Amino acid sequence: MRVLPWSSSPPFQPSHRPNPPCVPIEPLQQSSRRHGICYASEQLCDRGEGEGMADLFDRLDALVVEAMSEWKVPGLAVVVVQNGETVLRKGYGDRDVESGLPVTEDTHFMICSITKTFTSTGLALLVDERLLDWDKPVREYLPQFRLHDPVAMERITVRDLLCHRSGLPRHDWVWMPGDLSREEMFAAMRHLEPSKDIRTSFQYQNLGYLAAGMVAERISGLSWEEFIRNRLSNKLGMHLTFSLEELAARSNAAVPYFVDKDVRQRAELRPIRNTPAGGINASIRDLDLWLHFHLRQGEWGGIRLLSSARARELQQQHVYVSDSEFAELSDLYYCLGFGSHFYRGERVVHHSGGWIGWGALISLLPERGLGIAVLSNRDPSPVTNIVTNFLADELCAKTAIPWLDRYRDKHRRMLEHLDRAAxxxxxxxxxxxxxxxxxxxxxxxxxxxxxxxxxxxxxxxxxxxxxxxxxxxxxxxxxxxxxxxxxxxxxxxxxxxxxxxxxxxxxxxxxxxxxxxxxxxxx
CATH class of the missing domain: 2.40.128.600 (Lipocalin)
Known part of the structure; x- marks a missing residue:
């Protein structure tokens, strides 16, 4: 049996116009808002520019409410980082509709494949320490690594795993039932046939990240979860969890929902046991810290945890993925745990995440010092893209594109022509x-x-x-x-x-x- 790849456009990509100056954001003063905190600069208020930011926040609120209604999204959390400061961090709607519990800054969501940015960043720490070479075969670190194709098995490197060019198609039904241990999933890889030659094309491959996580375990002597906690999340002050059981035990956890025939329903809470590929749970406050860390190119609290050279390497394009349906978006490429494209002339580094009842997106505009993350407890929808694109346009002083209208028109046409009778x-x-x-x-x-x-x-x-x-x-x-x-x-x-x-x-x-x-x- 075979699972077909998810087909969707990247969140945004390019025209090639000169970059206008970003809207400046300066040190913060916080003011309370329902379900979270909105931030506005005291200096901007003194100059009379605070009204402009307040207007931006009001228009964002209106956009979010309208988009959530259109796509039946129960809860959403948003954070914006710009020029080294947190500009906005806020929750919208409900983490649990039936109980009427609101989304807050500390509500935990499954972030799904955004987890890949943690796996690649953790491995980059080992490259900095010369304990790992991206371009050495995986078998030099994991001699038990086996593939169906013996030639590819000897040649595949950690870099190949991280940018999805191993030649293996998805084979997602090996891990999706959630009943196998990591060791059992890893052993199953030897029986999976490739569909392409190594390094010839992009094929999204979650089991490759399972193997990459096991490389980190072998080198560090820690479990992958302990490695990420000790080397990254604890140092940044993040409160991540790594399993469905840990998520369910939290007092402020979101619950998942899906939409079928434009009707929202509560979804099954399903685990992702392939943890290095998609198993992290986090709050929008946690992703606030993650955005800061990557916009600072690996520096945290005056200490360099990751070299700037390695941080930049994570964001370098490695393999072509696809073109885009929108003129404002360039072709999409995959890097090392991140995707990359251009949006209206701006370089964007991002990763989305989706699973049954969860949809998420994290985006960096490195040259702008701008980072945006959006989390939701609904199966993937355009709302994460709509919110991200709106904020990118506004904070980079570009003429706004009506992304909500574009996606809504497309959505309603789809509903009108939804023909399961075909x-x-x-x-x-x-x-x-x-x-x-x-x-x-x-x-x-x-x-x-x-x-x-x-x-x-x-x-x-x-x-x-x-x-x-x-x-x-x-x-x-x-x-x-x-x-x-x-x-x-x-x-x-x-x-x-x-x-x-x-x-x-x-x-x-x-x-x-x-x-x-x-x-x-x-x-």
Whole structure:
């Protein structure tokens, strides 16, 4: 079975106009706002410019409320850092709708693939200390590293893992059920076939970050979580957690929601056991500190934790990813744990995160000294991009682009033309299975993906895979399919085509081929 890559545009990318001066922000004086803190400069107020900033905050509030309503986002948290100061840090809406609990600066969200920026930054510390070389083969640090392709296995470096050019496609269903340990997922990689040659193209690969995290463990002698805490988050004063259980135990944790047919519902709280790729939980206050650290190129509290050369290397483009649907956005590239593109002539370094019930985006405009992060407890939506683009336009003194209107028009057209009947029209009616249902039953095994069982009950076939289960519907001929299951971890509309054959000895045996045509979980 295969999970198709998430298809979406990057948050913003270029036209090539001269850079106008940024709106200056000076030392801060805080004033209270509901669900968080808005900051405004005392000096700006003395010069009469505070009114302009207050107007910006009011327009941001109106934009956020309108966007959250359009996309049914229950809760959102935003932070803006500029010129070494925190300009804005605020929560909107509810972290738990049913309980009426608000989002605050300290509400914890799953940040999903923004975790990759921590894994790459931690490894950069080891490069600075000459304990790691980006360009040496992974097997020099992890001799047990095995891949299906023995040539690629000997050649792949840590740099290849971090910029997703290993040749492996996603293979997300190895880790997504959340029932395997890191060691078991790592061992499964030897059975996964590549789809490209090494270093020829970008293919987002979460298991590559699992291996990269294990490199950090081997060199440091610590677990990946201890390594990130000791070397990064504790030094920066961040209060990160690293598991679903830790998130659920926090008194100020958000709960996840998803939207199906424009109706919001509470989602399953699902773990990401591949922690180095997407398992960190954080508040917007934590990401405030993370933005400062990277805008200062690795300096913190007057102490250089990471060399500026290494900090810049993390943000250098390594591999082409895709073009953009918007004229203001350049082509997208991947760096080392970050993405990179241009937006209206401005270089942007960013990473998004998404999982069932969570959507997040962190963005740096290094030449502007500007950083923006947005967290939400709804499955990925354009709201994180809309808020980020609005703030980038305003704080870089550019003519505003109506991103809310653009995305809203696109969203409403999509809802109007949402035609799930098209899937049904492709079905061949008045066809039947060529065998009795019992002949399709059995257990099927793959050395990496594990065991899948097809059973019969109540005149129907049932599918079970590593703790997940569903009833199969007959589609046509010998093809069955799983139900669509928004908000659940299930390869919705996965078509299963068992082919019944007879062995030479006579009893019926079955073989299973499955192609998952489902929405992916790109974090």
């Amino acid at each position: 899937h049904d029209r492709a079905r061949r009616p008045n066809t039947w299975p060529s065998h009795d249902l019992a002949e399709y039953c059995g257990e099927y095994a793959h050395p990496a993906y594990g065991r899948l069982a097809i059973t019969q009950a109540d005149g129907r076939l049932h599918w079970a895979y590593r703790g997940l289960s569903a009833t199969l519907a007959h589609r046509h001929y010998d093809t069955f399919e799983l139900p669509e299951a928004p908000g659940r971890l299930l390869p919705g509309r996965c078509q299963v085509s068992p082919a019944a054959v007879r062995s030479p000895s006579g009893p019926t045996a079955t073989a299973l081929s499955a192609a998952c045509r489902s929405r992916s979980s790109r974090w």
